[in-house]
Amino acid sequence: MSISVEGLPPIMPTVQDIDRQSEGDTSRPLPLVWISLATITALLFLWSLASSYGFVSPLFLPSPVAVYQALESLAVTGFVDATLAQHVGASLLRIFGALAVALVVGVPAGLAIGASRLGKGILDPIVEFLRPLPPLAYLPLVIIWLGIGEASKIAVIALAMLPPVILSTATGVRSASADHVNAARSFGASRLQVLRHVIVPSALPSILTGTRIALGAGWSTLVAAELVAATRGLGFMIQSAAQFLVTDVVIAGIIVIAAVAFLFELAARLIERWLVPWSTRR
Numbered sequence: 001m002s003i004s005v006e007g008l009p010p011i012m013p014t015v016q017d018i019d020r021q022s023e024g025d026t027s028r029p030l031p032l033v034w035i036s037l038a039t040i041t042a043l044l045f046l047w048s049l050a051s052s053y054g055f056v057s058p059l060f061l062p063s064p065v066a067v068y069q070a071l072e073s074l075a076v077t078g079f080v081d082a083t084l085a086q087h088v089g090a091s092l093l094r095i096f097g098a099l100a101v102a103l104v105v106g107v108p109a110g111l112a113i114g115a116s117r118l119g120k121g122i123l124d125p126i127v128e129f130l131r132p133l134p135p136l137a138y139l140p141l142v143i144i145w146l147g148i149g150e151a152s153k154i155a156v157i158a159l160a161m162l163p164p165v166i167l168s169t170a171t172g173v174r175s176a177s178a179d180h181v182n183a184a185r186s187f188g189a190s191r192l193q194v195l196r197h198v199i200v201p202s203a204l205p206s207i208l209t210g211t212r213i214a215l216g217a218g219w220s221t222l223v224a225a226e227l228v229a230a231t232r233g234l235g236f237m238i239q240s241a242a243q244f245l246v247t248d249v250v251i252a253g254i255i256v257i258a259a260v261a262f263l264f265e266l267a268a269r270l271i272e273r274w275l276v277p278w279s280t281r282r
Contacts, residue, residue: 012200044064051067059245059247061247062251067097067255071255071256074252079240087233088256088260089232090230090262091226094150094154094222094226095215095219098155098218099158099161099215099218101132102161107207110203110210110236111203112128114203115173116169120163120170127162130159138199138225156221157218157225161218164211164217166275168209168213169207172202172205172207184197187208208268208271208272208276210271225277228240237253238250
């Protein structure tokens with residue numbers, strides 16, 4: 001006994017049905033940037049409302065106008081013997097110095113872990129030991145070894161940046177196409193040539209992704225690093241303001257750190273699109 005299904009409606013919509021529905025629907029979704037701007041505006045409004053009507057004491061939550069005035073004062077007159085530009089410059093020098101150390105050490109270590117069984121056996125336990133440790137855990141030891149100068153601050157930030165760079169590089173090496181590696185070997189390429197011309201270009205998107213993650217980890221470690229006998233820096237500025245209950249400067253410093261980190265993220269994405277355009281199209 002056969003049952004005819006020609007007259008029954010289809011269970012799943014076809015591509016033609018979806019196209020007809022999309023053609024008939026003339027409404028466009030709200031752009032994501034407008035949703036983000038509306039969210040920021042709503043948060044600023046609630047913040048202003050809470051500070052204006054005294055829901056929260058100005059000592060703990062100053063108004064947005066007070067924070068803006070604190071930013072202007074920081075830019076012109078400064079705080080704790082340095083202007084805002086000088087604090088930002090000191091923090092950027094530490095971040096870029098730590099990033100340079102993390103890349104110089106982390107990329108070769110990641111290549112060794114991903115391309116060599118011996119390298120993985122030697123370096124992987126060290127990376128897995130460092131990865132879960134918070135920076136404040138080894139900060140006293142770094143001070144004992146390196147003192148209270150700039151070297152200890154850069155070392156603490158670099159140690160926070162190292163695991164993301166190493167792990168991302170190793171992942172990129174493992175994701176290299178075996179067909180490309182075999183094709184290079186069939187043309188007589190040496191192991192070093194395969195590493196240079198096949199594996200490293202394949203791992204470059206992962207290396208850049210690890211760099212972006214490392215920058216975030218470095219900024220989150222900055223405040224802890226600048227606790228060590230610093231005289232300038234955004235973390236030092238925030239800690240000094242907190243000791244004197246200058247809450248508007250504290251919030252202004254947090255906003256500046258977030259803004260600089262956001263600019264770093266945009267710059268890293270532009271560099272990624274420039275260096276590895278094939279990766280951004282996936």
